[in-house]
Amino acid sequence: MNPYDPTERPGSHLVTETFGVTNPWMLTENYSSSDPRDLTGRAVAEAARNLDVLHDELRRAARTAIELLAPVEQGSPAGLPDRYGVLQEIGQRVEVLAARRGAAYAQLKGVVDTYRRVQAAPAPAQPSREAAQAPGRDDDWALDGQRQLRALEAVEAGGLRYCRTGFGDHYVGGVHPSDPAIWPTTIERCIADGLIVPDTSASLYDGQPLSLTDQGVAALRDSRATSSLVSAALRRTSTVTGSSPRAGAGPHTPSPPPAASKSPRSR
Known part of the structure:
Protein backbone atom coordinates (compact mmCIF):
# COMPACT_ATOMS: atom_id res chain seq x y z
CA MET A 1 0.00 0.00 0.00
CA ASN A 2 1.31 3.43 -0.95
CA PRO A 3 1.90 5.45 2.26
CA TYR A 4 1.88 8.80 0.43
CA ASP A 5 -1.24 10.83 -0.37
CA PRO A 6 -0.98 12.06 -3.99
CA THR A 7 -2.78 15.27 -3.01
CA GLU A 8 -0.12 16.05 -0.39
CA ARG A 9 3.11 14.43 -1.64
CA PRO A 10 2.69 13.69 -5.35
CA GLY A 11 6.42 13.18 -5.95
CA SER A 12 6.90 10.52 -3.31
CA HIS A 13 3.60 8.90 -4.32
CA LEU A 14 4.72 8.62 -7.97
CA VAL A 15 8.07 7.04 -7.06
CA THR A 16 6.44 4.57 -4.68
CA GLU A 17 3.85 3.56 -7.28
CA THR A 18 6.51 3.17 -9.96
CA PHE A 19 9.17 1.23 -8.08
CA GLY A 20 7.26 -0.32 -5.17
CA VAL A 21 9.44 1.23 -2.44
CA THR A 22 8.15 2.74 0.78
CA ASN A 23 10.64 5.62 0.64
CA PRO A 24 12.19 7.16 -2.52
CA TRP A 25 15.62 7.15 -0.86
CA MET A 26 15.52 3.35 -0.79
CA LEU A 27 16.45 3.50 -4.50
CA THR A 28 20.01 4.36 -3.44
CA GLU A 29 20.46 1.48 -1.00
CA ASN A 30 22.94 -1.35 -1.60
CA TYR A 31 24.93 0.59 -4.21
CA SER A 32 28.29 2.29 -3.92
CA SER A 33 28.47 6.06 -4.31
CA SER A 34 30.08 5.68 -7.76
CA ASP A 35 27.43 3.26 -9.03
CA PRO A 36 25.15 4.83 -11.68
CA ARG A 37 22.17 3.25 -9.93
CA ASP A 38 23.02 5.16 -6.75
CA LEU A 39 23.50 8.43 -8.63
CA THR A 40 20.27 8.17 -10.60
CA GLY A 41 18.43 6.92 -7.49
CA ARG A 42 19.51 10.08 -5.68
CA ALA A 43 18.29 12.15 -8.63
CA VAL A 44 14.88 10.47 -8.42
CA ALA A 45 14.62 10.96 -4.65
CA GLU A 46 15.67 14.62 -4.82
CA ALA A 47 13.33 15.34 -7.73
CA ALA A 48 10.45 13.74 -5.81
CA ARG A 49 11.26 15.81 -2.73
CA ASN A 50 11.48 19.00 -4.80
CA LEU A 51 8.04 18.30 -6.32
CA ASP A 52 6.56 17.64 -2.87
CA VAL A 53 7.95 20.93 -1.52
CA LEU A 54 6.67 22.99 -4.45
CA HIS A 55 3.27 21.27 -4.27
CA ASP A 56 2.98 22.15 -0.57
CA GLU A 57 3.94 25.78 -1.23
CA LEU A 58 1.35 25.99 -4.00
CA ARG A 59 -1.37 24.56 -1.75
CA ARG A 60 -0.59 27.07 1.00
CA ALA A 61 -0.63 29.98 -1.46
CA ALA A 62 -3.94 28.78 -2.88
CA ARG A 63 -5.44 28.54 0.62
CA THR A 64 -4.35 32.12 1.33
CA ALA A 65 -6.06 33.32 -1.86
CA ILE A 66 -9.24 31.44 -0.92
CA GLU A 67 -9.27 33.04 2.54
CA LEU A 68 -8.84 36.50 1.05
CA LEU A 69 -11.73 35.89 -1.34
CA ALA A 70 -14.02 34.43 1.34
CA PRO A 71 -15.91 37.75 1.88
CA VAL A 72 -16.90 37.76 -1.82
CA GLU A 73 -18.31 34.24 -1.56
CA GLN A 74 -20.22 35.27 1.57
CA GLY A 75 -21.69 38.32 -0.18
CA SER A 76 -19.80 40.78 2.01
CA PRO A 77 -17.31 42.66 -0.17
CA ALA A 78 -16.65 45.25 2.52
CA GLY A 79 -12.94 45.81 2.90
CA LEU A 80 -12.13 43.87 -0.26
CA PRO A 81 -10.62 46.89 -2.07
CA ARG A 117 17.16 2.54 -18.20
CA VAL A 118 20.04 2.32 -15.72
CA GLN A 119 18.34 -0.56 -13.93
CA ALA A 120 17.93 -2.43 -17.21
CA ALA A 121 21.60 -1.96 -18.13
CA PRO A 122 24.25 -4.50 -17.02
CA ALA A 123 25.68 -3.88 -13.57
CA PRO A 124 28.93 -1.90 -13.67
CA ALA A 125 32.18 -3.69 -12.91
CA GLN A 126 33.36 -3.39 -9.33
CA PRO A 127 36.61 -1.44 -8.82
CA SER A 128 39.75 -3.31 -7.87
CA ARG A 129 40.89 -3.37 -4.25
CA GLU A 130 43.75 -1.02 -5.10
CA ALA A 131 41.36 1.46 -6.68
CA ALA A 132 38.94 1.19 -3.80
CA GLN A 133 41.72 1.95 -1.33
CA ALA A 134 43.18 4.83 -3.35
CA PRO A 135 43.10 8.15 -1.49
CA GLY A 136 40.46 10.63 -2.60
CA ARG A 137 37.56 12.75 -1.48
CA ASP A 138 34.32 11.05 -0.58
CA ASP A 139 32.39 13.40 -2.87
CA ASP A 140 34.47 12.79 -6.01
CA TRP A 141 31.41 11.04 -7.48
CA ALA A 142 29.76 14.46 -7.76
CA LEU A 143 32.23 15.35 -10.54
CA ASP A 144 32.13 12.04 -12.42
CA GLY A 145 31.52 12.12 -16.15
CA GLN A 146 30.40 15.51 -17.42
CA ARG A 147 28.74 16.68 -14.19
CA GLN A 148 31.24 19.46 -13.45
CA LEU A 149 31.19 20.67 -17.05
CA ARG A 150 27.38 20.71 -17.12
CA ALA A 151 27.24 22.58 -13.82
CA LEU A 152 29.77 25.21 -14.92
CA GLU A 153 27.97 25.70 -18.24
CA ALA A 154 24.62 26.08 -16.47
CA VAL A 155 26.05 28.68 -14.10
CA GLU A 156 27.62 30.53 -17.03
CA ALA A 157 24.24 30.59 -18.81
CA GLY A 158 22.73 32.34 -15.78
CA GLY A 159 19.63 31.84 -13.67
CA LEU A 160 20.97 29.01 -11.50
CA ARG A 161 20.29 29.29 -7.75
CA TYR A 162 21.49 27.35 -4.71
CA CYS A 163 18.38 26.80 -2.57
CA ARG A 164 17.27 25.26 0.70
CA THR A 165 13.86 23.76 1.43
CA GLY A 166 11.89 24.26 4.61
CA PHE A 167 13.18 20.86 5.71
CA GLY A 168 16.81 22.03 5.54
CA ASP A 169 17.69 20.13 2.36
CA HIS A 170 19.48 21.77 -0.55
CA TYR A 171 18.56 21.73 -4.22
CA VAL A 172 19.47 23.61 -7.39
CA GLY A 173 16.84 26.00 -8.73
CA GLY A 174 16.56 27.52 -12.16
CA VAL A 175 17.31 24.31 -14.10
CA HIS A 176 15.19 24.01 -17.24
CA PRO A 177 13.21 20.73 -17.32
CA SER A 178 14.74 19.76 -20.68
CA ASP A 179 18.31 20.30 -19.42
CA PRO A 180 20.36 17.62 -17.62
CA ALA A 181 19.90 17.55 -13.87
CA ILE A 182 22.40 19.54 -11.82
CA TRP A 183 23.23 17.91 -8.49
CA PRO A 184 23.41 20.13 -5.41
CA THR A 185 26.42 18.09 -4.32
CA THR A 186 28.16 19.01 -7.57
CA ILE A 187 27.48 22.69 -6.90
CA GLU A 188 28.74 22.33 -3.33
CA ARG A 189 31.93 20.64 -4.54
CA CYS A 190 32.50 23.37 -7.15
CA ILE A 191 31.98 26.01 -4.45
CA ALA A 192 34.49 24.24 -2.19
CA ASP A 193 36.98 24.08 -5.09
CA GLY A 194 36.63 27.80 -5.72
CA LEU A 195 34.97 27.44 -9.14
CA ILE A 196 31.53 28.80 -8.23
CA VAL A 197 30.50 31.47 -5.75
CA PRO A 198 26.95 31.96 -4.38
CA ASP A 199 25.47 35.39 -3.66
CA THR A 200 25.19 35.06 0.11
CA SER A 201 23.33 38.36 0.38
CA ALA A 202 20.24 36.49 -0.85
CA SER A 203 18.26 34.04 1.29
CA LEU A 204 18.83 30.33 0.75
CA TYR A 205 15.07 29.82 0.86
CA ASP A 206 14.60 32.21 -2.08
CA GLY A 207 17.75 30.86 -3.73
CA GLN A 208 21.25 32.32 -3.87
CA PRO A 209 22.28 33.23 -7.44
CA LEU A 210 25.43 31.44 -8.60
CA SER A 211 28.28 32.81 -10.68
CA LEU A 212 31.66 31.59 -11.89
CA THR A 213 34.92 32.70 -10.31
CA ASP A 214 37.96 33.45 -12.48
CA GLN A 215 39.16 29.96 -11.62
CA GLY A 216 35.79 28.57 -12.65
CA VAL A 217 35.94 30.37 -16.01
CA ALA A 218 39.38 28.85 -16.63
CA ALA A 219 38.20 25.38 -15.58
CA LEU A 220 35.18 25.65 -17.90
CA ARG A 221 37.44 26.65 -20.80
CA ASP A 222 39.77 23.71 -20.14
CA SER A 223 36.87 21.26 -19.75
CA ARG A 224 35.39 22.36 -23.05
CA ALA A 225 38.73 22.01 -24.79
CA THR A 226 39.21 18.51 -23.38
CA SER A 227 35.66 17.53 -24.33
CA SER A 228 36.23 18.78 -27.88
CA LEU A 229 39.42 16.71 -28.18
CA VAL A 230 37.62 13.59 -26.97
CA SER A 231 34.72 14.15 -29.39
CA ALA A 232 37.16 14.68 -32.26
CA ALA A 233 39.00 11.48 -31.35
CA LEU A 234 35.72 9.53 -31.31
CA ARG A 235 34.74 10.95 -34.69
CA ARG A 236 38.12 9.96 -36.13
CA THR A 237 37.73 6.47 -34.70
CA SER A 238 34.24 6.20 -36.18
CA THR A 239 35.51 7.39 -39.57
CA VAL A 240 38.34 4.87 -39.59
CA THR A 241 36.00 2.06 -38.58
CA GLY A 242 33.38 3.02 -41.15
CA SER A 243 35.92 3.19 -43.97
CA SER A 244 37.18 -0.39 -43.59
CA PRO A 245 37.36 -2.12 -47.00
CA ARG A 246 34.49 -4.43 -47.84
CA ALA A 247 34.71 -7.77 -49.62
CA GLY A 248 35.24 -7.25 -53.32
CA ALA A 249 36.29 -3.65 -52.90
CA GLY A 250 39.62 -2.33 -54.08
CA PRO A 251 42.58 -1.81 -51.78
CA HIS A 252 42.04 0.70 -49.03
CA THR A 253 44.47 3.56 -48.78
CA PRO A 254 44.83 4.60 -45.15
CA SER A 255 44.48 8.26 -44.28
CA PRO A 256 47.62 10.02 -43.11
CA PRO A 257 47.88 10.14 -39.33
CA PRO A 258 46.68 13.38 -37.73
CA ALA A 259 49.24 15.82 -36.47
CA ALA A 260 50.21 15.22 -32.87
CA SER A 261 48.65 17.64 -30.45
CA LYS A 262 49.13 18.14 -26.79
CA SER A 263 46.03 17.88 -24.65
CA PRO A 264 45.63 20.68 -22.16
CA ARG A 265 45.89 19.74 -18.53
CA SER A 266 42.73 19.78 -16.53
CA ARG A 267 42.87 22.01 -13.59
Missing part, protein backbone atom coordinates in the same frame (compact mmCIF):
# COMPACT_ATOMS: atom_id res chain seq x y z
CA ASP A 82 -8.00 47.04 0.68
CA ARG A 83 -6.97 43.51 -0.28
CA TYR A 84 -6.50 44.06 -4.01
CA GLY A 85 -2.74 44.48 -3.69
CA VAL A 86 -2.41 41.35 -1.58
CA LEU A 87 -4.65 39.40 -3.93
CA GLN A 88 -2.57 40.47 -6.91
CA GLU A 89 0.62 39.37 -5.16
CA ILE A 90 -0.87 36.03 -4.11
CA GLY A 91 -2.25 35.49 -7.62
CA GLN A 92 1.19 36.01 -9.15
CA ARG A 93 2.73 33.68 -6.58
CA VAL A 94 0.17 30.97 -7.36
CA GLU A 95 0.92 31.33 -11.08
CA VAL A 96 4.69 31.07 -10.56
CA LEU A 97 4.40 28.13 -8.18
CA ALA A 98 2.06 26.30 -10.55
CA ALA A 99 4.59 26.67 -13.36
CA ARG A 100 7.46 25.54 -11.12
CA ARG A 101 5.49 22.53 -9.95
CA GLY A 102 4.75 21.57 -13.56
CA ALA A 103 8.46 21.82 -14.38
CA ALA A 104 9.36 19.78 -11.29
CA TYR A 105 6.90 17.06 -12.32
CA ALA A 106 8.41 16.92 -15.81
CA GLN A 107 11.89 16.68 -14.31
CA LEU A 108 10.81 13.85 -12.01
CA LYS A 109 9.32 11.90 -14.92
CA GLY A 110 12.59 12.36 -16.81
CA VAL A 111 14.82 11.03 -14.02
CA VAL A 112 12.39 8.16 -13.37
CA ASP A 113 12.79 7.10 -17.01
CA THR A 114 16.57 7.45 -16.66
CA TYR A 115 16.58 5.24 -13.54
CA ARG A 116 14.60 2.58 -15.41
Whole structure:
Protein backbone atom coordinates (compact mmCIF):
# COMPACT_ATOMS: atom_id res chain seq x y z
CA MET A 1 0.00 0.00 0.00
CA ASN A 2 1.31 3.43 -0.95
CA PRO A 3 1.90 5.45 2.26
CA TYR A 4 1.88 8.80 0.43
CA ASP A 5 -1.24 10.83 -0.37
CA PRO A 6 -0.98 12.06 -3.99
CA THR A 7 -2.78 15.27 -3.01
CA GLU A 8 -0.12 16.05 -0.39
CA ARG A 9 3.11 14.43 -1.64
CA PRO A 10 2.69 13.69 -5.35
CA GLY A 11 6.42 13.18 -5.95
CA SER A 12 6.90 10.52 -3.31
CA HIS A 13 3.60 8.90 -4.32
CA LEU A 14 4.72 8.62 -7.97
CA VAL A 15 8.07 7.04 -7.06
CA THR A 16 6.44 4.57 -4.68
CA GLU A 17 3.85 3.56 -7.28
CA THR A 18 6.51 3.17 -9.96
CA PHE A 19 9.17 1.23 -8.08
CA GLY A 20 7.26 -0.32 -5.17
CA VAL A 21 9.44 1.23 -2.44
CA THR A 22 8.15 2.74 0.78
CA ASN A 23 10.64 5.62 0.64
CA PRO A 24 12.19 7.16 -2.52
CA TRP A 25 15.62 7.15 -0.86
CA MET A 26 15.52 3.35 -0.79
CA LEU A 27 16.45 3.50 -4.50
CA THR A 28 20.01 4.36 -3.44
CA GLU A 29 20.46 1.48 -1.00
CA ASN A 30 22.94 -1.35 -1.60
CA TYR A 31 24.93 0.59 -4.21
CA SER A 32 28.29 2.29 -3.92
CA SER A 33 28.47 6.06 -4.31
CA SER A 34 30.08 5.68 -7.76
CA ASP A 35 27.43 3.26 -9.03
CA PRO A 36 25.15 4.83 -11.68
CA ARG A 37 22.17 3.25 -9.93
CA ASP A 38 23.02 5.16 -6.75
CA LEU A 39 23.50 8.43 -8.63
CA THR A 40 20.27 8.17 -10.60
CA GLY A 41 18.43 6.92 -7.49
CA ARG A 42 19.51 10.08 -5.68
CA ALA A 43 18.29 12.15 -8.63
CA VAL A 44 14.88 10.47 -8.42
CA ALA A 45 14.62 10.96 -4.65
CA GLU A 46 15.67 14.62 -4.82
CA ALA A 47 13.33 15.34 -7.73
CA ALA A 48 10.45 13.74 -5.81
CA ARG A 49 11.26 15.81 -2.73
CA ASN A 50 11.48 19.00 -4.80
CA LEU A 51 8.04 18.30 -6.32
CA ASP A 52 6.56 17.64 -2.87
CA VAL A 53 7.95 20.93 -1.52
CA LEU A 54 6.67 22.99 -4.45
CA HIS A 55 3.27 21.27 -4.27
CA ASP A 56 2.98 22.15 -0.57
CA GLU A 57 3.94 25.78 -1.23
CA LEU A 58 1.35 25.99 -4.00
CA ARG A 59 -1.37 24.56 -1.75
CA ARG A 60 -0.59 27.07 1.00
CA ALA A 61 -0.63 29.98 -1.46
CA ALA A 62 -3.94 28.78 -2.88
CA ARG A 63 -5.44 28.54 0.62
CA THR A 64 -4.35 32.12 1.33
CA ALA A 65 -6.06 33.32 -1.86
CA ILE A 66 -9.24 31.44 -0.92
CA GLU A 67 -9.27 33.04 2.54
CA LEU A 68 -8.84 36.50 1.05
CA LEU A 69 -11.73 35.89 -1.34
CA ALA A 70 -14.02 34.43 1.34
CA PRO A 71 -15.91 37.75 1.88
CA VAL A 72 -16.90 37.76 -1.82
CA GLU A 73 -18.31 34.24 -1.56
CA GLN A 74 -20.22 35.27 1.57
CA GLY A 75 -21.69 38.32 -0.18
CA SER A 76 -19.80 40.78 2.01
CA PRO A 77 -17.31 42.66 -0.17
CA ALA A 78 -16.65 45.25 2.52
CA GLY A 79 -12.94 45.81 2.90
CA LEU A 80 -12.13 43.87 -0.26
CA PRO A 81 -10.62 46.89 -2.07
CA ASP A 82 -8.00 47.04 0.68
CA ARG A 83 -6.97 43.51 -0.28
CA TYR A 84 -6.50 44.06 -4.01
CA GLY A 85 -2.74 44.48 -3.69
CA VAL A 86 -2.41 41.35 -1.58
CA LEU A 87 -4.65 39.40 -3.93
CA GLN A 88 -2.57 40.47 -6.91
CA GLU A 89 0.62 39.37 -5.16
CA ILE A 90 -0.87 36.03 -4.11
CA GLY A 91 -2.25 35.49 -7.62
CA GLN A 92 1.19 36.01 -9.15
CA ARG A 93 2.73 33.68 -6.58
CA VAL A 94 0.17 30.97 -7.36
CA GLU A 95 0.92 31.33 -11.08
CA VAL A 96 4.69 31.07 -10.56
CA LEU A 97 4.40 28.13 -8.18
CA ALA A 98 2.06 26.30 -10.55
CA ALA A 99 4.59 26.67 -13.36
CA ARG A 100 7.46 25.54 -11.12
CA ARG A 101 5.49 22.53 -9.95
CA GLY A 102 4.75 21.57 -13.56
CA ALA A 103 8.46 21.82 -14.38
CA ALA A 104 9.36 19.78 -11.29
CA TYR A 105 6.90 17.06 -12.32
CA ALA A 106 8.41 16.92 -15.81
CA GLN A 107 11.89 16.68 -14.31
CA LEU A 108 10.81 13.85 -12.01
CA LYS A 109 9.32 11.90 -14.92
CA GLY A 110 12.59 12.36 -16.81
CA VAL A 111 14.82 11.03 -14.02
CA VAL A 112 12.39 8.16 -13.37
CA ASP A 113 12.79 7.10 -17.01
CA THR A 114 16.57 7.45 -16.66
CA TYR A 115 16.58 5.24 -13.54
CA ARG A 116 14.60 2.58 -15.41
CA ARG A 117 17.16 2.54 -18.20
CA VAL A 118 20.04 2.32 -15.72
CA GLN A 119 18.34 -0.56 -13.93
CA ALA A 120 17.93 -2.43 -17.21
CA ALA A 121 21.60 -1.96 -18.13
CA PRO A 122 24.25 -4.50 -17.02
CA ALA A 123 25.68 -3.88 -13.57
CA PRO A 124 28.93 -1.90 -13.67
CA ALA A 125 32.18 -3.69 -12.91
CA GLN A 126 33.36 -3.39 -9.33
CA PRO A 127 36.61 -1.44 -8.82
CA SER A 128 39.75 -3.31 -7.87
CA ARG A 129 40.89 -3.37 -4.25
CA GLU A 130 43.75 -1.02 -5.10
CA ALA A 131 41.36 1.46 -6.68
CA ALA A 132 38.94 1.19 -3.80
CA GLN A 133 41.72 1.95 -1.33
CA ALA A 134 43.18 4.83 -3.35
CA PRO A 135 43.10 8.15 -1.49
CA GLY A 136 40.46 10.63 -2.60
CA ARG A 137 37.56 12.75 -1.48
CA ASP A 138 34.32 11.05 -0.58
CA ASP A 139 32.39 13.40 -2.87
CA ASP A 140 34.47 12.79 -6.01
CA TRP A 141 31.41 11.04 -7.48
CA ALA A 142 29.76 14.46 -7.76
CA LEU A 143 32.23 15.35 -10.54
CA ASP A 144 32.13 12.04 -12.42
CA GLY A 145 31.52 12.12 -16.15
CA GLN A 146 30.40 15.51 -17.42
CA ARG A 147 28.74 16.68 -14.19
CA GLN A 148 31.24 19.46 -13.45
CA LEU A 149 31.19 20.67 -17.05
CA ARG A 150 27.38 20.71 -17.12
CA ALA A 151 27.24 22.58 -13.82
CA LEU A 152 29.77 25.21 -14.92
CA GLU A 153 27.97 25.70 -18.24
CA ALA A 154 24.62 26.08 -16.47
CA VAL A 155 26.05 28.68 -14.10
CA GLU A 156 27.62 30.53 -17.03
CA ALA A 157 24.24 30.59 -18.81
CA GLY A 158 22.73 32.34 -15.78
CA GLY A 159 19.63 31.84 -13.67
CA LEU A 160 20.97 29.01 -11.50
CA ARG A 161 20.29 29.29 -7.75
CA TYR A 162 21.49 27.35 -4.71
CA CYS A 163 18.38 26.80 -2.57
CA ARG A 164 17.27 25.26 0.70
CA THR A 165 13.86 23.76 1.43
CA GLY A 166 11.89 24.26 4.61
CA PHE A 167 13.18 20.86 5.71
CA GLY A 168 16.81 22.03 5.54
CA ASP A 169 17.69 20.13 2.36
CA HIS A 170 19.48 21.77 -0.55
CA TYR A 171 18.56 21.73 -4.22
CA VAL A 172 19.47 23.61 -7.39
CA GLY A 173 16.84 26.00 -8.73
CA GLY A 174 16.56 27.52 -12.16
CA VAL A 175 17.31 24.31 -14.10
CA HIS A 176 15.19 24.01 -17.24
CA PRO A 177 13.21 20.73 -17.32
CA SER A 178 14.74 19.76 -20.68
CA ASP A 179 18.31 20.30 -19.42
CA PRO A 180 20.36 17.62 -17.62
CA ALA A 181 19.90 17.55 -13.87
CA ILE A 182 22.40 19.54 -11.82
CA TRP A 183 23.23 17.91 -8.49
CA PRO A 184 23.41 20.13 -5.41
CA THR A 185 26.42 18.09 -4.32
CA THR A 186 28.16 19.01 -7.57
CA ILE A 187 27.48 22.69 -6.90
CA GLU A 188 28.74 22.33 -3.33
CA ARG A 189 31.93 20.64 -4.54
CA CYS A 190 32.50 23.37 -7.15
CA ILE A 191 31.98 26.01 -4.45
CA ALA A 192 34.49 24.24 -2.19
CA ASP A 193 36.98 24.08 -5.09
CA GLY A 194 36.63 27.80 -5.72
CA LEU A 195 34.97 27.44 -9.14
CA ILE A 196 31.53 28.80 -8.23
CA VAL A 197 30.50 31.47 -5.75
CA PRO A 198 26.95 31.96 -4.38
CA ASP A 199 25.47 35.39 -3.66
CA THR A 200 25.19 35.06 0.11
CA SER A 201 23.33 38.36 0.38
CA ALA A 202 20.24 36.49 -0.85
CA SER A 203 18.26 34.04 1.29
CA LEU A 204 18.83 30.33 0.75
CA TYR A 205 15.07 29.82 0.86
CA ASP A 206 14.60 32.21 -2.08
CA GLY A 207 17.75 30.86 -3.73
CA GLN A 208 21.25 32.32 -3.87
CA PRO A 209 22.28 33.23 -7.44
CA LEU A 210 25.43 31.44 -8.60
CA SER A 211 28.28 32.81 -10.68
CA LEU A 212 31.66 31.59 -11.89
CA THR A 213 34.92 32.70 -10.31
CA ASP A 214 37.96 33.45 -12.48
CA GLN A 215 39.16 29.96 -11.62
CA GLY A 216 35.79 28.57 -12.65
CA VAL A 217 35.94 30.37 -16.01
CA ALA A 218 39.38 28.85 -16.63
CA ALA A 219 38.20 25.38 -15.58
CA LEU A 220 35.18 25.65 -17.90
CA ARG A 221 37.44 26.65 -20.80
CA ASP A 222 39.77 23.71 -20.14
CA SER A 223 36.87 21.26 -19.75
CA ARG A 224 35.39 22.36 -23.05
CA ALA A 225 38.73 22.01 -24.79
CA THR A 226 39.21 18.51 -23.38
CA SER A 227 35.66 17.53 -24.33
CA SER A 228 36.23 18.78 -27.88
CA LEU A 229 39.42 16.71 -28.18
CA VAL A 230 37.62 13.59 -26.97
CA SER A 231 34.72 14.15 -29.39
CA ALA A 232 37.16 14.68 -32.26
CA ALA A 233 39.00 11.48 -31.35
CA LEU A 234 35.72 9.53 -31.31
CA ARG A 235 34.74 10.95 -34.69
CA ARG A 236 38.12 9.96 -36.13
CA THR A 237 37.73 6.47 -34.70
CA SER A 238 34.24 6.20 -36.18
CA THR A 239 35.51 7.39 -39.57
CA VAL A 240 38.34 4.87 -39.59
CA THR A 241 36.00 2.06 -38.58
CA GLY A 242 33.38 3.02 -41.15
CA SER A 243 35.92 3.19 -43.97
CA SER A 244 37.18 -0.39 -43.59
CA PRO A 245 37.36 -2.12 -47.00
CA ARG A 246 34.49 -4.43 -47.84
CA ALA A 247 34.71 -7.77 -49.62
CA GLY A 248 35.24 -7.25 -53.32
CA ALA A 249 36.29 -3.65 -52.90
CA GLY A 250 39.62 -2.33 -54.08
CA PRO A 251 42.58 -1.81 -51.78
CA HIS A 252 42.04 0.70 -49.03
CA THR A 253 44.47 3.56 -48.78
CA PRO A 254 44.83 4.60 -45.15
CA SER A 255 44.48 8.26 -44.28
CA PRO A 256 47.62 10.02 -43.11
CA PRO A 257 47.88 10.14 -39.33
CA PRO A 258 46.68 13.38 -37.73
CA ALA A 259 49.24 15.82 -36.47
CA ALA A 260 50.21 15.22 -32.87
CA SER A 261 48.65 17.64 -30.45
CA LYS A 262 49.13 18.14 -26.79
CA SER A 263 46.03 17.88 -24.65
CA PRO A 264 45.63 20.68 -22.16
CA ARG A 265 45.89 19.74 -18.53
CA SER A 266 42.73 19.78 -16.53
CA ARG A 267 42.87 22.01 -13.59
